[in-house]
Amino acid sequence: MELIPSERFKRTTKYVRAIIILTTIGLIILFVLLLSLLMYAKILGPPPLVVPQSTLYYSADGNVIGETDNGQKRYWVGMDAISPQLIKATVAVEDRQFYTHNGFDIKRIGGAILADIRAMSKVQGASTITQQYARNLFLGHDKTWSRKFNEAFYTIRLEMNYTKKEILEGYLNTIYYGHGAYGAQAASQYYFGKDALDLTLAEASMLAGIPKGPSNYSPLDNLEKAKSRQKVVLLAMKNQSYISEKNITEAQQAPLSLKGEHGTVTHKTAPYFQDAVKQALKSQLHLNDRTIELGGLKVYTTLDESQQDAAEEVVSATIPDSSGIQASIVAMDPSTGEVRALVGGRNYAESPFNRATQAVRQPGSTMKPLLYYAALENGFTPSTTLKSETTTFSFDDGHSSYTPHNYNHQYADGEITMAQAIALSDNIFAVKTHLFLGEKTLVDTAHRFGITAKMAAVPSLALGTSGVRAIEMVNAYSILANGGKKVKPVFIKKVENQKGEVIFAQNKKSEQILDADKAFVMTQMLTGVFDETLNGYTKVTGSTISSQLTRPYAGKSGSTPTDSWMIGYTPKLVAGVWTGFDQGKKIENPAEKSYAKKIWAAYMEKGLQGTPAKSFKETKNVIGVNVNPASGKLATKDCPVSRLTYYVKGTEPVEYCAEHFRGEKPTHLPDEPEQKKTPWYKKVLKPWH
Incomplete structure (x- = not known):
């Protein structure tokens, strides 16, 4: 009987020992698991701190103009x-x-x-x-x-x-x-x-x-x-x-002043411009939509808020609310390509389609400066003359023909100079030049000017029948305005990530792609669009807005049955305006046809207000001489009109105009050569004279 307690004690001791052993094993296992967990956590390293954050957009002045978020500010x-x-x-x-x-x-x-x-x-x-x-x-x-x-x-x-x-x-x-x-x-x-x-x-x-x-x-x-x-x-x-x-x-x-309003961005500034910025973030920085929308980026753009306000105001003031006409404006700094203002339509809420960057429309005669620059490269000068008259052109080895017409079917029915042909927007002169150079020349030249759209190498290309984007046309004119240096539209100066690290900074590089002298000559010819001394069989195309302009401008208008354009520039600002119907309907109302010019003139004057007026600075290898606009020859004191015209040195005219002198041959005229030689370009173009 006395052995029973001893047995119980032994049995109890056995259970206690087992419990202690099991507890120890359990604690060891728990310790090992915890140690393993800590080691695993250390091996994995820091967890990625991907937090949705609002992306902010800044103007060139450093003001916040927009933000993107998913409802989480x-x-x-x-x-x-x-x-x-x-x-x-x-x-x-x-x-x-x-x-x-x-x-x-x-x-x-x-x-x-x-x-x-x-x-x-x-x-x-x-x-x-x-x-x-x-x-x-x-x-x-x-x-x-x-x-x-x-x-x-x-x-x-x-x-x-x-x-x-x-x-x-x-x-x-x-x-x-x-x-x-x-x-x-x-x-x-x-x-x-x-x-x-x-x-x-x-x-x-x-x-x-x-x-x-x-x-x-x-x-x-x-x-x-x-x-x-x-x-x-x-x-x-x-x-x-x-x-x-x-x-x-x-x-x-202490009193509390409660606001109850998200104040970083109270309204979206320049929504079409911001859409273009987002597209640039995708194409240039290769960022995905989530990073752009919620990556906490700080995007410093090129937008000039005063320029943008001016652009939006003139569109609103010029086109009546009842009109179905749409409009776009692109304004750039020609020296850098930085886009200062952009309007892609009249109402973003009704239509976010960006007509400045997405729409492909026929540029009409705004294509001619590119053509005439190519002509300057091939021996033409502002004094080169061709006949302006109704002409039918044969092409495609005689299997096809093309008969262009001037506005209102008006022609000089005689010779006019290239300088006057630009100012009057003579279509016959343009097509003759185009065919002489070869249709492929204008295609290649347009691509040199940064236009990426496909173009049909046909006679009508000289009159802008192949569609282009407005922003590319404005960029092309920027290259003329800056003296022939390559630029591309720039929307973004700098981008910082959520840590404040700069992940993109615009790198300005200067590359000369055009002849600077010829670019200046082309610019000086484009000032003639507003100069009524170049009036001929019709008025210069800029005469309807020239009275509104208070500083030197170069530019060109263009029109097709469905599109109206005006693109022009100063040394510091280039802007292009397009107006038309989205559906490609014909513009029948004469007032609606004039919207593009009116918007452009009002915008340029408003946008440049308060800045000094600057003339286009001539390059070293050009010379300016007074010529008779009608003949392109050196003007005499008897010529009723003369205009200072620039030429690349060595190409300026040496023959004086003899059409207006009174009495005997004036002593200031040089002797005429015994036999005049027919200019080379007239021999080539003889079938169309």
Whole structure:
């Protein structure tokens, strides 16, 4: 009988030993698992902090002109851009042991468990700032065991790979403050209309209390509850020795000026321009849509807000609301290609289709300067003469014919100079020049000028029958305006990522692609469009707007049955205007045909107002002489009209005009040669004279 207790003791000892062994093994396994988890977390490294952030667009003046988001207003700022009061208030009320724990507050977790047991429900939270940050970054708010495990794992990874400052910065930039405002900067702007750095103690303590329940503690929705929550925050700050009792009283009594409006961008400036910027981000930087929309980029554009306002105002003032005519404007700095203003239509809300960058329309006679530049390269000069008369051209080895007409079927019925042909927009002269050079020459020249559209090498190409985009035509004129240097339309100066790192900067390179002297000669001929000394069988095409112009301009208008154009420039600004119907309907109303010129003249004058008027600077290898516009010969004192005309040195006329002298041959005229030689170009073009 005495052996029974001994047996029981032995059996009990055996069980205790087993329990101890199993517990030890379990603790070892748990330790190994925890160590493995930590090693795995370390091997994985820092979790990617991909946070949707608003992308901001800036004008050339540094003003915010637009932003993109998915309904979450969030602007990432560094700790030095957040009020110290908000930082202290957040730590005090959300996680007072933040700087000492390793991601988990064990004491707080234990307290929360006891509180929940006593209440038989979940009444107290124990999440640290790091845990909340992990949840905001990577997880939802569903209450499942898998979510809790992932939250713990991401918390470990954050604590192992980021400093406390970096974690707190991330938390303050991702936490939700209600009303679509994510992060301290967006919330500060929404509630108080100021940056997060400028928050007072009263504002900071009010803001820090909102994340616990944005719908309950928003001062805009329930000021009484918000004030009560503010007091909790202030007391927590006092307990951490951040503030004094006096500070609490002052903060509670301080008046609050609530705004309740997202103020970064109140309206979208230049929406067509911004669409073009986004397209440039895709094509030039190869960014995807999500990065562009939510990547927290800062995009510094070339937009000049005053130029943009001028462009929008003149379109609105010129075209009546009842008109179905559409319009586009592109304005560029010819020296850099930077786009200063862009209007892609009359109403973005009704139609976001960008007629400045997307529409392909016939340019009409605005194509002629490119043709005549090619002619200058092939021996033509401003004094080159051809006959302007009704002409039928045969081509395609005689199998086809083409009969172009001048506006209103008006012709000189005699010879005119190239300078006058440009000013009057003579179509016969243009087609003759085009066929002499060879149809392929204009195609190649247009491509040199940056036009990418496919063009049909046919006689009518000289009159702009192949479609182009407005922005490419304006860019082509920029090359003439800057003296023949290659440029491309530039919308973006610089792009920064969410960390403030520059990921793109515009690199300006100067490449001479045209002869500078011939480019100047071409520009000087284009000033004739507004000079009535070049009037001939009809008035110069710019005569209807020349009275509105207060400085030297070069330009060219163009029209087809469905399109109306005006493109022109000064040394510092080039702009092009297109008007027409989207459906390609004919423009029948004479007033509607004049819209493009009126818009262009009003825009250029308004856009350049207050800037000094500058003439086009002649190049070194050109010479200016006074000529009779009708004959292209050197003018005498007896010529009724003369015009200063520029030529590449060595190509200027040497023969004086003898049509207007009175009496005997004047002594200032040189002797005529015994036998005149027929100019080379007239021999080639003899069939069309």
